[in-house]
Amino acid sequence: MTEKEKMLSGLMYQAWDAELLDERQKAKELCYKLNHLSPSQPQVRKALISELLGLESDASLESPFNCDYGYNIKAGKGFYANHGCTILDCAPIHIGDNCLLAPGVVISTAVHPLDPVERASGEEFAKSITIGNDVWFGANVTVCPGVTIGDNVVVGAGSVVNKDLPSNTVCVGAPAKPIKEIAPKP
Numbered sequence: 001m002t003e004k005e006k007m008l009s010g011l012m013y014q015a016w017d018a019e020l021l022d023e024r025q026k027a028k029e030l031c032y033k034l035n036h037l038s039p040s041q042p043q044v045r046k047a048l049i050s051e052l053l054g055l056e057s058d059a060s061l062e063s064p065f066n067c068d069y070g071y072n073i074k075a076g077k078g079f080y081a082n083h084g085c086t087i088l089d090c091a092p093i094h095i096g097d098n099c100l101l102a103p104g105v106v107i108s109t110a111v112h113p114l115d116p117v118e119r120a121s122g123e124e125f126a127k128s129i130t131i132g133n134d135v136w137f138g139a140n141v142t143v144c145p146g147v148t149i150g151d152n153v154v155v156g157a158g159s160v161v162n163k164d165l166p167s168n169t170v171c172v173g174a175p176a177k178p179i180k181e182i183a184p185k186p
């Protein structure tokens with residue numbers, strides 16, 4: 001098994017592996033180009049976003065936007081990320097349709113070992129994240145590895161999502177918890 005295959009399978013892998021370093025370098029080059037584009041170049045932006053995500057996409061990513069690989073961000077229609085979002089996509093991140101990220105949102109699949117010797121060795125692993133349709137993250141929300149968020153969920157500004165969140169809810173806090181229900185989409 002290659003280090004990439006281990007990473008995508010949720011197994012411990014070596015992050016400084018040459019193939020992974022090369023792929024991160026390519027994603028960083030694309031993010032750099034995206035982050036230095038003039039707002040008057042929407043067609044170039046659209047092409048760069050599709051190249052970064054590895055598929056034809058209608059996603060809008062405001063600058064600065066940063067991610068590790070790009071191809072693991074599997075966003076549905078109408079995905080919008082406001083300024084300053086970071087997505088550490090070492091494992092797949094499934095995002096439904098019509099999801100909005102406010103400025104400063106961090107979504108991270110990456111996990112480092114708690115043991116300091118193991119951590120310093122470069123070994124790490126990643127847990128996939130699933131986000132439903134019609135989800136809105138307020139400013140500076142952090143989504144931790146491995147969580148599943150249902151459909152039609154609003155997460156309040158500054159919240160930390162470290163456990164699954166149910167559909168049709170407003171959730172706030174660190175850790176984020178449901179505080180009220182929202183009517184399901186008709």
Ligand SMILES: CC(=O)SCCNC(=O)CCNC(=O)[C@H](O)C(C)(C)COP(=O)(O)OP(=O)(O)OC[C@H]1O[C@@H](n2cnc3c(N)ncnc32)[C@H](O)[C@@H]1OP(=O)(O)O
Nearest residue numbers: 082100101102103138139154155156157158170172173179
């Ligand atoms: C693409 C873009 O998104 S750009 C726009 C960026 N905008 C933002 O980031 C704004 C995000 N909005 C919020 O965080 C809002 O507070 C919302 C959406 C969660 C408010 O939801 P509402 O259902 O209107 O909640 P409401 O204001 O009635 O508050 C309900 C309770 O939750 C608390 N609360 C609301 N937001 C938060 C929060 N972010 N963190 C902690 N507690 C919160 C309130 O203090 C209140 O508590 P109380 O009952 O003890 O007084």
